[in-house]
Structures are given as structure tokens and as C-alpha cells.
Amino acid sequence: MATNRLGVGFVGAGFITREFHAATFERIRDADVTGVMNPTVSKAEAVADACREAGSGDPIATGDVRELVAHEDVDAVWVTSPNHTRVETVEAIVEEVQQGGADLAGIAMEKPLARTVGEAQRIVDLVEGTDLNHAYLENQVYMPGVDRMKELLWDSAEGAGRPYLARSAEEHAGPHSSWFWDPERQGGGVLSDMMCHSHKVNRHLLSRPGEDDLEPIAVTCDISTLKWGRDDYAAELAEEYDVDYHESPGEDYASASVFYETPEGDLVVGEATNSWCFVGSGLRITIELLGPEYSGTINTLESGTDVFFSDRAAEGAGYVVEKQAADRGQMPVLPQEGATYGYLDQNEHVVSAFRAGENAREDLRDGLDVAKLVAASYLAAERGERVDFDDADLADYVPEPARGEFAAGPAGVER
Numbered sequence: 001m002a003t004n005r006l007g008v009g010f011v012g013a014g015f016i017t018r019e020f021h022a023a024t025f026e027r028i029r030d031a032d033v034t035g036v037m038n039p040t041v042s043k044a045e046a047v048a049d050a051c052r053e054a055g056s057g058d059p060i061a062t063g064d065v066r067e068l069v070a071h072e073d074v075d076a077v078w079v080t081s082p083n084h085t086r087v088e089t090v091e092a093i094v095e096e097v098q099q100g101g102a103d104l105a106g107i108a109m110e111k112p113l114a115r116t117v118g119e120a121q122r123i124v125d126l127v128e129g130t131d132l133n134h135a136y137l138e139n140q141v142y143m144p145g146v147d148r149m150k151e152l153l154w155d156s157a158e159g160a161g162r163p164y165l166a167r168s169a170e171e172h173a174g175p176h177s178s179w180f181w182d183p184e185r186q187g188g189g190v191l192s193d194m195m196c197h198s199h200k201v202n203r204h205l206l207s208r209p210g211e212d213d214l215e216p217i218a219v220t221c222d223i224s225t226l227k228w229g230r231d232d233y234a235a236e237l238a239e240e241y242d243v244d245y246h247e248s249p250g251e252d253y254a255s256a257s258v259f260y261e262t263p264e265g266d267l268v269v270g271e272a273t274n275s276w277c278f279v280g281s282g283l284r285i286t287i288e289l290l291g292p293e294y295s296g297t298i299n300t301l302e303s304g305t306d307v308f309f310s311d312r313a314a315e316g317a318g319y320v321v322e323k324q325a326a327d328r329g330q331m332p333v334l335p336q337e338g339a340t341y342g343y344l345d346q347n348e349h350v351v352s353a354f355r356a357g358e359n360a361r362e363d364l365r366d367g368l369d370v371a372k373l374v375a376a377s378y379l380a381a382e383r384g385e386r387v388d389f390d391d392a393d394l395a396d397y398v399p400e401p402a403r404g405e406f407a408a409g410p411a412g413v414e415r
Contacts, residue, residue, distance in 0.1 A: 006105065006351050007057075007073040009035035011065055011089055012080035013043040015176045016110060020139075020343040021078055022047055025056040027344060031351040033057035034073040037065050065092050069102035076354050078137070078347075080110040082177075083192075084185040087119050094126045106133035106354035112196040112374065113367030115187030115402060117394045120371035124364050135350040135360030136367035140168075140201040140285070142342035142349065149289060149296040154209050156294045162262065163291035166205045167271045168198035170285050171278035174228070174252075178241035181250065183401040189250025191223055191377060192399065194274040199258060199373040200366070202270030205289045206260060212366075214260040214268065216389045221377040223251035223401075225408035227277035249408040250401045252276040256377040285341070300340060375399065 008025065010017050013036050025033050033051040036059050038044035044061040051057045062068050069077060081089055086109070096102040107127060113136060114120040127134050140146065157163060175193065179185045186192060207214050225245070227233055229252075234245040258270045278284060280301070287298040338344055353360045372389075378399035380387040400406045 004030070004355075006031040006355050007034035007075040008032065008351070009037065009059070009068045009071070009074035009077045010047065010080060011037050011068065011077055011093075012082070012110075013038035013040075013047045014080065014082075017078075017080045018047050018050065020338045020341065021080060021347065022051055022056070023054070023338050024344045024347045025051065026054045028348050028351055030355060031347075033059045034075075035060045035062065035068045035071050037062050037068040039063050065089055066096055066101065069093055069096050069104060074102075074104070076104055076106040076108065078108045078110070080137075082179045082185065083112065083115050083187050084179065086114050087122055090123050090126050094130055094132075097130050097132065104132060105357070106135065106350075108135035108137050108350050108354075108360070109364060109367060110137045111139075111200075111367070111370070112187070112192060113364065113371055115192065116396075116398055117368070117371050117375050118396055120368045121395070124368050127364055133354050133357060133359050134364045135353065136362045136364055136370075137346060137350070138197065138200050138362050138366070138370070139342035139346050140170075140197045140287075141204045141362060142346035143201075143298070143340065144342070144345065145298045145340070146201060146205065146287060146342070147345075149287075149298060150205055150209065153289055153291060153294050153296050157291055160291060160293040162208070162266075162268070163206055163289050163294075164266070164268045165271070165288075165290040166202040166269075167273075167288040167290075168201050168286070169273040170194045170197050170283070171273075171275045171280075172283040173279055174276045178243065181237055181241045181243045181245075183248055183250040183399075183406070184404065186250070186402075188378060188399045188401045189223070189225075189254070190252055190274045190276045191221075191254035191256070191381075192374060192402075193276075195254055195256060195272050195377060196370050196374055198272035198274060199256075199270065199377075200362075200370050201287060202258065202272060203260070203373075205287070206268050206270060213263050216258055216373065216376075217261050218259040218386050218388050219256060219373070219376040219380045219392075220386045221254065221256035221380040223254045223378070223381045223406075225249045225251055226253045226275075228252045229408045245408075248401075248404050249406055251406070251408070254377070254381070256380070258373060258377075 036044040036047045041063040048059040048061040253275045285300040375394040
């Protein structure tokens with residue numbers, strides 16, 4: 001590294017970078033934002049300006065990923081770019097590293113790692129063919145509430161028995177950008193976008209602290225388009241995002257169960273529910289962990305802090321919480337939203353790991369494992385039956401919505 005401080009470059013300057021990743025570096029010691037890359041350079045410049053104003057770095061802004069990683073002050077990259085660009089982005093970064101054009105300590109990849117298992121495996125193979133340390137950026141397993149709940153309940157598990165059921169849901173009214181709504185570019189719909197969170201946090205909570213001791217054995221899943229395929233809403237998507245949810249829909253609702261085996265041969269279950277058709281105060285993450293004599297619950301919209309704006313307010317509330325659907329009325333406030341969602345603890349840990357010359361706690365192989373759970377979920381929904389994990393051929397599987405062959409009703413339901 002150029003200095004004892006880690007210089008971080010962002011590949012991507014969209015919502016997740018602007019509102020969460022970049023903002024955390026105001027509070028992370030031993031790291032600065034030193035570069036931002038985005039094909040639309042004005043977006044990169046906007047994030048770079050915000051970092052300067054916050055005192056978290058003096059980053060360059062560029063539209064070229066090779067220029068970013070070649071910059072002498074960029075020691076590691078956080079890849080937050082759209083899903084369909086991930087493989088080519090990593091190919092370019094690895095090529096620069098191997099040819100001596102970039103001297104990097106590590107690469108961190110935003111969830112999901114890729115659109116398919118094949119793409120995820122390609123990314124892992126590319127990165128592991130170098131000396132780069134790596135991290136999978138799954139923020140929910142770093143949420144302070146998740147950490148504390150797991151710690152407390154697993155203390156009880158020593159006497160009462162390990163937890164046997166985790167439930168996780170992430171729901172909001174729909175994504176920010178057009179590529180999220182395109183099943184081919186995104187890799188599917190809400191299952192690809194958000195169930196990667198839920199599968200991972202469920203497995204994390206059900207695993208013994210400090211270990212990943214569960215073996216996935218079977219998956220069930222249903223996916224549907226409940227809201228955004230309706231005429232008025234499909235027309236809204238066509239006008240705002242130039243996508244056709246009548247011709248090529250993605251699912252806006254998904255529900256899955258993963259059955260795991262413990263080292264003792266017991267069965268434990270992770271239930272995941274996700275939707276782009278939740279209309280409420282904003283993004284809602286709910287997580288539960290249940291065991292023989294205990295349970296725990298998290299709901300991010302129950303923050304303990306609320307604000308109210310009347311209809312006569314001169315202007316609306318502005319930004320209060322991610323994915324808010326209104327700007328008047330009573331709304332919950334998350335005083336440290338990025339910290340609540342786990343971004344601060346996650347990025348602090350990744351910075352520390354890269355500075356120590358190590359992979360992060362969650363590395364790219366964890367991202368590959370999640371990609372397999374996501375693919376198995378899509379396959380179960382397509383078949384309308386439980387899929388045995390070991391027998392599922394996932395390497396070349398492309399989900400039904402990403403193939404443009406998804407009929408937007410519930411899988412396996414005859415009408």
C-alpha cells in the first residue's frame with residue numbers, strides 16, 4: 001500500500017455508494033476515499049465532491065476502471081456497479097493487477113456477487129488467481145442488532161439447544177434504477193436483488209458463533225408478480241424506466257425456505273420473504289431467530305424516533321429513510337441509517353482485514369455460496385417442487401425471469 005492508510009476506490013456511484021458506502025468513511029479510521037469511477041462521470045464527481053465536503057478524502061473522479069485502479073492512491077476497490085457489468089469489471093481489474101498496472105491490497109464486491117453461479121464462480125476464480133485479498137459486502141450480517149441478538153440467544157443455546165428457525169424479510173416499494181427492473185441485466189427480480197440478503201443472514205444466525213457449520217440440503221420457493229405487472233403500474237415502469245413488465249416481467253414477491261443439516265444431524269430452517277410491493281414508511285427489514293426456549297426479533301422501522309409532517313407543511317420531509325414512499329405524515333427516523341443496516345461495521349472490518357493482509361470475515365466464496373442458494377431457489381420455483389441441493393445442477397442455470405421465460409403467476413399453481 002502507498003501509505004499506512006487504506007485508499008479506497010469505488011467502482012460505481014449509484015445510490016448504494018452515495019448514501020451508504022461513501023458516507024461510512026466519515027467515521028472509519030485508517031482509510032480515505034481516493035477515487036470514484038462511474039461511466040457517467042458526473043455521478044462520480046458528485047460522490048467525490050460529497051467525500052471532500054465530509055472530510056473523508058480527496059478522490060479522483062473517472063469513467064475508466066483501469067485509470068481508477070492504476071492511481072497511486074487507490075489501494076483497494078469496492079465494486080458496487082450493476083450486476084451485468086460485474087464479470088467484465090473484475091476481468092479488467094485483475095488484468096491490470098497481473099500486468100503490473102495496479103498495486104492493490106484487496107477487492108470488495110457488493111451483493112449479489114453475480115447474476116448466476118457460473119458468473120460468481122468466474123469472479124472467484126479470477127480473484128483467487130491473484131494475491132488480492134477479498135471481501136463479500138453483505139451488510140446485514142454486520143448489523144449491530146443482528147450481532148447482539150445472535151450473541152444473546154446463542155448464550156441460551158448452550159443450555160436449551162441451538163436455534164432451529166430463522167426468518168428474514170426485506171421489503172420496499174421498488175428499486176432506484178432502471179437496470180434493477182430489467183430481469184436480464186439484473187439476473188431476475190426481487191429474489192436476486194434481496195433474497196441474497198435474507199439467505200445469508202438466516203444462515204449466519206443459525207450457524208454456531210465463529211463457524212459456518214450448516215450444510216444446505218433442500219430448498220423450496222415460490223415467486224410471483226403481484227403489483228408491478230398490473231396495467232397501471234407496468235405503464236409507470238415503462239414510462240420511468242423503459243422496461244416492459246408485460247413482455248419481460250421479473251418477480252416482485254418471493255418466498256423460500258432453506259433446510260440445513262447441523263453437525264449433529266438435526267434439521268434447521270431459514271425462511272426468507274422479500275418484495276418490491278411493500279407500501280409503508282420505507283425499507284423494512286425484519287429478522288427473527290427462534291430456539292427451544294428463546295426468540296429474538298428485529299424490525300428496522302421500529303427505531304424509537306419518529307417525525308410528523310402535516311399536509312400544510314411548505315415542503316415535504318425530504319430524505320428520512322431509504323425507499324420512503326411519502327413525504328408527509330408520521331415516519332420513523334433511523335438516526336444512523338447506514339450503521340443500523342450494518343454498512344459502518346462492515347466497511348470498518350473490511351478496511352482492517354485488507355490493512356492486515358487478510359480476507360474479510362465474509363469473502364467472495366461466501367458470495368458464491370449465496371449465489372448457489374439464490375439459483376436453487378429460482379430452480380425450485382420454476383419446477384414447483386422442493387429441490388435437493390446436492391442434486392441440483394446450478395453451474396449453468398439461468399433463472400427463468402432472466403431468460404425472459406417467466407409467466408408472472410405463482411409457479412406450479414393451475415388456474
